[in-house]
Amino acid sequence: MKNSAVIAPSILSANFAKLGAEVDEVLTAGCQWVHFDVMDNHYVPNLTFGPMICKALKDYGITAPIDVHLMVEPVDEMIKSFAAAGADYISFHPEATKHLHRSVHLVKELGCKVGLVLNPATPINLIKDVLEDLDIILIMSVNPGFGGQSFIPKTLDKIRAVRRLIDEHNLDIRLSVDGGVKPDNIKQIFDAGADTFVMGSAIFASEDRAATIKQTLAQVN
Numbered sequence: 001m002k003n004s005a006v007i008a009p010s011i012l013s014a015n016f017a018k019l020g021a022e023v024d025e026v027l028t029a030g031c032q033w034v035h036f037d038v039m040d041n042h043y044v045p046n047l048t049f050g051p052m053i054c055k056a057l058k059d060y061g062i063t064a065p066i067d068v069h070l071m072v073e074p075v076d077e078m079i080k081s082f083a084a085a086g087a088d089y090i091s092f093h094p095e096a097t098k099h100l101h102r103s104v105h106l107v108k109e110l111g112c113k114v115g116l117v118l119n120p121a122t123p124i125n126l127i128k129d130v131l132e133d134l135d136i137i138l139i140m141s142v143n144p145g146f147g148g149q150s151f152i153p154k155t156l157d158k159i160r161a162v163r164r165l166i167d168e169h170n171l172d173i174r175l176s177v178d179g180g181v182k183p184d185n186i187k188q189i190f191d192a193g194a195d196t197f198v199m200g201s202a203i204f205a206s207e208d209r210a211a212t213i214k215q216t217l218a219q220v221n
């Protein structure tokens with residue numbers, strides 16, 4: 001069963017010099033979550049921001065769920081830091097921990113919702129043994145590391161397959177898609193079974209962010 005649609009703007013494409021105001025703007029325009037891309041220049045070839053910025057957003061007064069995507073290796077220390085910084089969801093890549101069950105349960109023990117992330121070439125099998133523990137599955141529709149890349153169409157098959165898996169097991173797991181999601185392909189992604197949509201450049205680089213968000217929401221509601 002699909003959950004209600006959520007748009008999670010990725011702050012990777014925001015203007016960091018005025019991050020609080022940027023996040024306020026997209027939430028006021030109707031987005032429901034904040035997506036927080038953490039890159040370590042090790043798991044992925046790019047470097048972004050850490051738990052201090054997450055805490056700063058919370059202290060600034062952001063109450064929307066903060067959806068942290070850890071592109072780091074290893075993961076356990078960052079899970080602890082982001083839980084302490086106020087993250088609501090913490091997702092990570094199964095290849096980035098030696099002890100998947102332990103890392104999944106670490107997130108839960110710290111009171112956060114837990115997700116696993118599948119890269120375009122990561123087999124779904126890798127998450128099957130912990131499926132029932134998950135709150136969210138994030139399907140990467142680009143190779144992680146950068147905003148502004150093009151959606152890989154083959155990912156639609158993976159979205160359909162994961163949707164079937166969730167429904168066959170009758171589980172309440174959000175299905176999120178991240179990378180190249182735009183107003184002109186979101187309906188296709190929604191129809192394939194996603195209910196959570198991470199959007200970076202499509203929102204933050206838009207000349208009229210409110211109109212883009214309105215147009216996007218109209219297609220998934």
Ligand SMILES: O=C(CO)[C@@H](O)[C@H](O)COP(=O)(O)O
Nearest residue numbers: 144145147148179180200201
């Ligand atoms: O995690 C990532 C990239 O690794 C994504 O969250 C991107 O930041 C999405 O950006 P767009 O493709 O929407 O510009």
